[in-house]
Every structure is written in structure tokens, then in C-alpha cells.
Amino acid sequence: MDNIIPILAAAIAAGTPLVFAALGELVTEKSGVLNLGVEGMMLVGAIAGFATAATTGNLWLGALAGMAAGAAMASIFALLTLNLMANQVASGLALTLFGVGLSAFIGKPFESVSLIKGGTFDIPLLSQIPLLGPVLFRQHVLVYVSWLVFGGVCWFLYRSRAGLVLRSIGESPDSAHAIGYPVIRIRWLATLFGGAMAGLGGAHLSEFYAPMWVEGMVAGRGWIALALVVFATWRPARVMLGAYLFGGVTIAQFFAQGAGIDVTAQLLSALPYLATIVVLVIISRNVNTIRLNSPVSLGRSYRPD
Amino acid sequence: MNRNRIARVVATVAGSITLGLGAAALAQEPLKIGFVYVSPIGDAGWTFQHDQGRQEMIKALGPKVQTKVVENVPEGADAERVIREFAASGNKLVFTTSFGYMNPTLKVATQFPNTVFEHATGYKTAKNVGIYNARFYEGRYLNGIIAGKMSKTNVAGYVAAFPIPEVVQGINAFAQGMRSVNPKAEVKVIWVNSWFDPGREREAANTLISQGADVLTHHTDSTAVVQVAEEKGKYAFGYHSDMSKYGPKAQLSATTHQWGAFYTKIANEVIAGTWKPTSVWGGLKEGMIKLGPINPAVPKDVVDLVKKAEGEIIAGTLHPFQGPLKDNAGKDIVAAGKVMSDDELQKMDFYVAGVQGSLPKK
16 A cells, blocks of 8 residues: 555656647647657657756746757658648658657757756646645646647547637548638647647656756657557547556556565566557557547548648 | 878878877877767766766777767667677777677677777677676665664655666665674565656655655666755765765765776777776775765764774675575575675575565566
């Protein structure tokens, strides 16, 4: 029991970069755009955030810089695929490769620089609740921000008119165009949002979670975020569940080792990836839910006539 | 490059005019030395200590040496390219400072028989390849003594990279040191499967603390573990470098690597033409390992205890792995009155009594 609280609290912290990146990608994909560059955008966001925080000493400015950098990366992708009609899959992969190289290049002078750790905030009263308090309400400020993003995305997609328009564009850009919606502009905005969230997830990783810059530190989380969106059948609540599950297994493997449970460490390191995908595949194996929720025009270029 | 060539031409011309002086100028051509580093130099850690050693050597030898550094060289094909480039561009001495450079170093060495190579932490020598390493475990033993005295929970946490003998020696020596002053002491180990991953090192350190450890140490490359201890008000020991600036309250002491004297000696031998391939494994006695500064929070009697043990290790009357020694399953490893041989140390594949869990199989 003593162990449960720190495991859960650490799981939420470890899952938060995924929450940002996956929710951002979810909105992008709901508009019919498949951006496989999440890993690259996260890396560039991570180094932009870290570099800004390290030079200015302001962590929040760093978080903003991470968002801006992610959005800038996404705008390259949007220009290529939405305006110049390039293939989305190929452009997304290229964006990841570009991000890996660019972040390593910018990051050279920042290797082995340390940041002051900061930004945890105990919410008054709520943090005093037994069990829930220490798990949920003694977290980093960005964790609370990620919940706001979650609430905002849910409300936007399913309760707002703009969200309805965005989803309709993801289903049938032709019809949306025919009744006068600016398909390309809305897809641009959705892609930029996805980039900004991926950048924020990366900045969270480098500025608060580590906090340190290491080349390639996103370590596949961008790909996990992409997989989460698909396996969660494009539903925000399941994305959250998957992200925290990933975080939980990441942390649990350390506890297992410390408790002397004898499993090869290599297997334990692979476990978070494995467990997350297996669980999401099982809860989402219903073909109808997938058909109902996946944006029909996902990954297809649209040229308004 | 250009300026160098002009200088050399000038020297040659001058030499042909005043023969004696010219010969003297040529004789003073500095020894060019290359250093291959596995990670960025940064401001603490494995590579940082090697670079400190390089700077000490420059300080000691001045104009007699001229060094060049390539940092962050991945182990493998890239390493071979960098080492070959060093040898081909006229460096007569090359230090390759990571275990994974072993085969690339040997391969390039056969192609450049007139260049001397020194490889750190490997086990293969050749006609022109020497190897060097330090008895890190001696420092760990001394750290363990402090940990055993300062721990209130009697549990120490150890964040480790990979289960290779060098790391296992450190864990076991630390446990031996703790147990020598505190028979109830236990060491918990978490493997993070990476030499440098601050995020995972941090999580592992947090986990160990929540499982009751109040003294931490690590055999990984970042300063994350010391930083976590500082944040959580626990104790820690630095490794590679003195990390007290990352945890002024937390760091009780450290095990630090000192390569300067060794680099100076090797460079002198190469200059004098007396170099021979050797396998150097130096410890506290040779000055290749030093105990870091001891935190004022450590009481004087503990400091005295550590200093006494340090003296005994240097004098050879104390060995961290002397019998009777049992592994953590109760099996006898070393009989009373015996110590482990260097060969046995380099194959260490068990936990001593006091370390929890079992060693992951490779």
C-alpha cells in the first residue's frame, strides 16, 4: 500500500508528455490529416524548450518556446501536404527524420547542462484528500494543464460547433467544402494545434521530467502517441487511459526491480510499449467502434475544385 | 594548418642557415596526442574526468604535447573512423576512452604500427596498444563505510547501468563497506539499462527512496541521482566526478577518477621512446581513484574510520573483497585469509551478502 501512492503519482508524471502529444495528434487526425512527424516535433519542442529555459532561466518561457517550435515544425508539414499536395505519410516520416537531426544539431551546446527543477504545485485542500490528493494534486503545473487540454479537446470536438465542422472535414472534405467551409484553413489550424501540443509534450519531457537534454530523449514516445490515437479509436478518454497505462508500466518496472522481483531488465524496459498496445487493442477490438470513430478521409490529400 | 606549414618552412630555412639551432627547433616538435571521448565533455562525469586528466597533462608537459579531442563518438564504426583519422593525421599517441572502442582501436593499431594507442577499460593489448583502468571499487568501499554509518533506514539505493563486472564490483564493494560498519545494511539495486538517461535515472532514484533507501549512489553518467537526493533531503555519493555542486547537502562524498598523472607518464614515455604496452589497473595507491571531499555533515569519528580504511587499502592490508566472503545466497566465495585475485574480480558475476535480489543474466 505504501508503494501504491508513489507509483501512481509517478505514473501520471511519466504519462503526461504522451497525453499532450496524443491529444494534439487526435485533433489533427480528426480533421483528416495524418501527421507521422510527432516524434520529430516532440524532439524539436524538447530542445527549443530546454534551450530557452537554460538561456533565459524561465521555465514557462521554455514551455511556450516548445509549443512554438512544435507548431513551426507542423507548419512545414502543413505547407507540404495541404498546399503542395505532398503525400502525408511520406512527409510525416520526413518530418520525424528532420526533427531528429535538427534537435541533435541545436542541442549540442546544451548537453550536460542542468536546469533548476521547479513547477510542482500542491493544489490547496484537494492535495489533502487521502490517496487521491498525493496521487493527483501534488503534481507539476503542466500536468494540470494537460487535464485542461483534455477537457478542452473533449468539449471542442463533441460539444462545439467548430468541433463538428472539424470532424465533418475529417469525414468528407468534399461535402464540407460544398457547404462553404474552408477545408484547407481548418486543416492547417488542426495541424498547428497538433504540432504545438507535441512540442509542449517534448518540452515537458526535457524541462521538467528529466530535466536535462539528451540527444533522442523522446525515445519513441512520439510513435507511442501515434499508436495510442489509433488503438484508442480516436477517443480522448481512451487516449488518456493509454498514456497513463504507459506511464504506469514504465514506473512499475522500477518498483519491481527495487522489490527484488526477478525479471530480466531488458524485458521490463520493453514492457510499457507492449502492455499499452495489448490493452488498447483488446478494449478497442470492436470493428464497429473503429469504423464509427476513425475519420474516413484520414491521410488523403484534398484539392478544392 | 597553413600557418603551421609556413612556420615549419621558416624553421627549416632558418635551420639551414644556423644548423645547430634548426636541429633544436625540430627536436622540440610537440608530441601530437588524440583523445576519443564517448560522450560530450560537459561539466561532470566519465568523459569530463578524462578531459581533466588531459588538461593536467598539458599543464605538466606544456609545449611538449599538442592535443586534439573528438567528443561524443558512438562506439562502433564511427569510432574506427575517428581513431584512424587521428592516426593518419600524425598523432603519435591516441587515448580511446571507452570500453566499446576496444576492437576499433586494435584494428586501427595494426595499420599504424608506429602510433601508440592506449585503450581505457578494455582487456586486449597488442604490440602498440596498452590498456588502463582504475580500481573504482576501492572508492566505492570507502563510500560504503560512510553510507553504513549515515543511513538511518539501513537501506542504500544503487542506480546501475548494465550488469557487467565493473559495475557489479562497485555494487559489491559498496555493500562490503556498508556491512563492515553496519551489519544490518542492505543495498537495493535498480538497473536502468543505459549509461546516460537522466529521466530513467531520476525515476529509479525516486523509486529507491520510496522503497526506504536514504542513501543513494549510481553507476551511470548523469548527475540525476545526486539531484534527486538533494530535492528529497536524502544522502548520495557522486561518481566519476565530485558532484557536490548538484547536491551540496546531499553528497556525502564521491568516488572520483584521476587520469592526469597516468596520461602525463604515458606521454613522457612516448616522447622518450621508452613506452611499452602495459595493462595498468591502478587504485587509491596509484592515485587513479580518489575519495571526493567529505561533507561536513559526516561526524569526525566516521571520517577517521574512512581515512583509516583508505590508509589500509593503500598499504595493502585491507582489500574490499577479502575472505571470509559469501554471496547473497549464502555460498562461500572467498575463504578466510584470502583475497579475490584480479582475474576473479574481472569476472565478478554475483552479489555479496547484503545486496538484495539477484543479478540479471546477460
